[in-house]
Amino acid sequence: MTILVTAASGQLGRLVVDALLERGVAPSDVVATARDTSKLADASARGVRTALLDYDRPETIAAALEGVDTVLLISGSAPGARAAGHRNVIDAAKAAGVAKLVYTSVPNATTAQFVLAPDHKATEEAIAAAGVPAVIARHNWYTENYVPDVQRAADTGVIAASVADGRVASATRADLAAGLAVLLTEDGHLGEVYDFSGEHAWTYEELAAAASQLTGREVRYAPLSTDEHLAALEAAGLDAGTAGFVAGIDDGIRRGVLADASGTLAGLIGRPTTSLVDGLRQALDAA
Known part of the structure; x- marks a missing residue:
């Protein structure tokens, strides 16, 4: 079985390649792809195959998918301009007859009024319309997204946001990558939509408490109105x-878009997901 990872030069994609190798997949059975293959030198040095794949250049997608059984489509990084590129990958996967397509979406992608949802809704609908055998992994927020907040709080003692008492069931990229590796390597899962999150949905008061622990100073959460935040x-x-x-992201959090904590990810990876404070500590150490 040959597994292709798109956007393998990115933070999540690199960790997925690592997770696949840790699960015993032979390096020669992994294809790491990126728009700039020079950024895949570390994967190549480990024996992983590399290839050019640009979501906006269909000819590169078709070439990269030759002989591939399973594809991980990591969502693009330009909100509002991703769906067309995703459709190019989906169309190529269908034409190549891939046995499994795994896509990284967002919580409540097809139902939520959330600033990040439209691209993902369009992509999930395109996957269904194409009839490609697929698994949807709806990722909650990355714990690492809050590293800048903690770093600023070390100076200011404040984390300000317009989320009110909204909750976030975040997970680390490494935990999400481990879950994706399971979906890519295990038989089954086709047709499923999984919510990938931590087991605990935390408040911004808890985020401030974690920041206090990590910075060694008192940090408080300062709630803002949307107008104040803007x-x-x-x-x-x-x-x-x-x-x-x-501010639209905070609006979604305030309305509970990221509040659903699930044990699905922990069940797939066979261990608890990383806690908020431990995930932040690891990310700060790596920063």
């Missing part, structure tokens, strides 16, 4: 569109 973001130098996007 003003603060624009005062920090963000343009109105970017500020609205960031």
Whole structure:
């Protein structure tokens, strides 16, 4: 079985390659792909096959998929402009007759009014329409996303957000990568939609407490209204569109889009997922 990983030069993709090798997949059975193959030198040095794959260049996708059985489609990094590239991968996977396509989506992708949902909704619908054998892994927020908040809090003693008392069931990239490796290597799972999250949905009060523990100073959560948040973001130098996007994420959190904690990921990887404070500590140590 040959497993292709898209965006393998990215933070999640690199960890998926690691997780596949840790599960005993032969390096020659893994194809790590990226738009810039020079960024895959570390994978190549381990015996992993590498290939050019650009979501926006269908000819590179078709070439990379030759002889591939299983594909991990890691969602692109440009919100609002991802769906077309995803469809290119889906179409190529169908044409190549792949046996399994795994896609990284977001919680409640097809039902939530969430600034990040439209691309994922369109992609999930495209997968269904194409009839490609697939598994959807809906990823909650990365714990690592909060490293900048903790770093700022070391100076300011404050984590400010407009999430009110919203909760986040985050997981580390490494835990998510381990779960994806299971889906890619195990038989079955086809047709399933899995919510990948930590087992505990934490509040921003808990985030502030974790930051206090990690920084050695008292950190408090300062709740903002959406208008206050927008003003603060624009005062920090963000343009109105970017500020609205960031505040839109907090709006989704406030409404509970990321609050569903599930044991699904822990069950697949056979251990508890990494706690908020431990995940942040690991990420800070690596920063």
